[in-house]
Amino acid sequence: MSPAPMYWNPYLETLPQPELEKLQLAKFRRMVKWAYERSPFYGELYRKAGLIPEDIKTMDDIRLVPKVDKALLKTAQEREPFPYGGLLCLPLEKVAEFRQTSGTTGKPIYQADSWQDWEWWSEAWCYILWAQGYRPSDRVFFPFGYNIFVAFWAGHYAAEKLGCEVVPGGVLDTRSRILKIQELKASALMGTPTYLLNMARLAKEEMGLDPAELGIKRITCAGEPGASIPATKNRLQKTWGAKVYDHAGATEIGAWSYECQDQSGGLHVNQAMFLVEIEDMITGEPITEPGQKGKMVITALDRLAQPCIRFDSNDIIQWAGKTCSCGRSFKLIQGGVLGRADDITKVKGVLLSPAAIEEVVRSFDELGDEYQVVVEKINDNDRITLKVELFPEALDQKDAILKNLADRLRLNTNLGYHLEAHEFGSLPRYELKARRFVDLR
Structure with missing residues (x-):
């Protein structure tokens, strides 16, 4: 019997930290046991480390679990069953969604999701969109090519789940997308900072349209750190006349953090669905105090078909030394994702x-x-x-x-x-x- 993940719940966002950590530990122990028993890759990895799931009793014990990285995941996928290899925890016939990483750092990782996992993805995005003010009255335009890269697929389904009206602009070119936003009076938009700036430039220079007069009220960004960089955020907000929000996620991880309407200078970590650790880039020691940059190690606490357990993401983050004025108890990372270890x-x-x-x-x-x-x-x-x-x-x-x-x-x-x-x-x-x-x- 598969463990039942806990989905979006507004009460979880205000749980005291001790209660959140109890929830995280229970979910983490369950995921390690699930992967140990069902994934050839994780089972071998843990047995070689001399680890059994019952060894995990406290939050400190989490560090006993070996980390994984992109190179390990790629190697694991060279085995059967094709194309997911030893990472798979469910029979192939239970896989409902295929995605793959963008491949910007080499050979892509193939990601298998069951239907339950895909529901989990959209639930994670529900936290994001609700915190950023999306409501059933919004008409949300998605100007991205729907393909094997996950991009805003889960954002699309989360917007539907919240009752928003969704307009998919996949096969349209940039000019047609701008005209469709104008025609339908869309109120919200999603995209990478780069594309949204290029989109605005084309509207102004080639179409004689002011993006700030198209009626967009809120924009959610992903794919690049730009929306957490103050100068880029300000440029986007000024250009579009809209509030611009950041979020962070990855194909092999999930949508793990988000900016809320209070825009306190950081991203909330969705602690109900993810466990985030920060490690010193040289020593590997845990960083628990605010203000010190380190490398993120992350666990998706509810992903079943192809788990993500203690994944060395290479993302550089730091804990904020404050709580957010919005009232959420989820921890903040200051300035969002600050870059990647391999970019510094x-x-x-x-x-x-x-x-x-x-x-x-x-x-x-x-x-x-x-x-x-x-x-x-x-x-x-x-x-x-x-x-x-x-x-x-x-x-x-x-x-x-x-x-x-x-x-x-x-x-x-x-x-x-x-x-x-x-x-x-x-x-x-x-x-x-x-x-x-x-x-x-």
């Missing part, structure tokens, strides 16, 4: 995060939405080239803008840059996840 690189002896560059570039109104960073080695020295686009009306101020940009970058990142001003519209555009940071060393 040492340049000239200084640790550099691409998000820090984005915060500076997007704070300049004279610069376009797109930019590119190239790090290369020249005569044994590191050089960072930052390519930006200036709006045509700002060209006569180019020298002053680039000087101010260089000063701000040095202040925020402690590094010097070789700056290049490019013709507006000449840098690459992206619809899904943008890849603006290139390390050629």
Whole structure:
């Protein structure tokens, strides 16, 4: 008999932390036992570590359970049954939904979900949308290509579950999507920050439409950290005349955190459905105090067909030192997902995060939405080239803008840059996840 997951419940969002931890421990123990008994991969992993499910008695015991990462999951999927391999905990005929990761870090991971798992996905998204003000009166437009990448699939079904009217804009091109939003008077929108900025630019420059006058009241972002970067969030909100909210999720994990209407500078971790740990990036020791950045290790507490238990996500996060004014007891991570461990690189002896560059570039109104960073080695020295686009009306101020940009970058990142001003519209555009940071060393 399969364990019955606990779905969306507004009371869970206000449970005291001790009660939430009791719930998390009970669910974690259940998931370890489930995977130990049903998954060849997890069963072998735990037996090699000398672990049995009964060893997990306290929250501290959770660290006895071996972590997994993308490389391990990919290897596990090379076995039978195809295509999910030893990760699968249910018979193939119980798999109802196929998704795969975007493959931006190599070979994709195939994700198997039973129908119960897919309901769980949409329930996680119900927390997100309700906290961001979505109600049955909303008409929600989804401007993304419905395909094997999960993207906003679960957001679509959660919006339906909450009673919203859903408008799928999958096969429409950007121009047609804008016209459909205008025609139907949509009130809400979802997308990556990059695509939403490009969408707004096309509306203004090629269609003569002001995105802020299309009637969009709320926007939910995903896929990139931009909506938690203040300068990018401000640019989106100003451009669309709407409140912009962030959330974080991943194909192999689920939708695990969200920003609420109070926008307290962080994301709530959905502790009813996920267990998030933060570890020191060097020592691996747990981080429990606020303000110290570390790597996230996460467990999806209710995912049955293909579990995600102590997954080393490579996401960099930090606990906030406050609770949210909205009244939810779910813990906050300050500033959302701050980047990925494999994106943070040492340049000239200084640790550099691409998000820090984005915060500076997007704070300049004279610069376009797109930019590119190239790090290369020249005569044994590191050089960072930052390519930006200036709006045509700002060209006569180019020298002053680039000087101010260089000063701000040095202040925020402690590094010097070789700056290049490019013709507006000449840098690459992206619809899904943008890849603006290139390390050629």
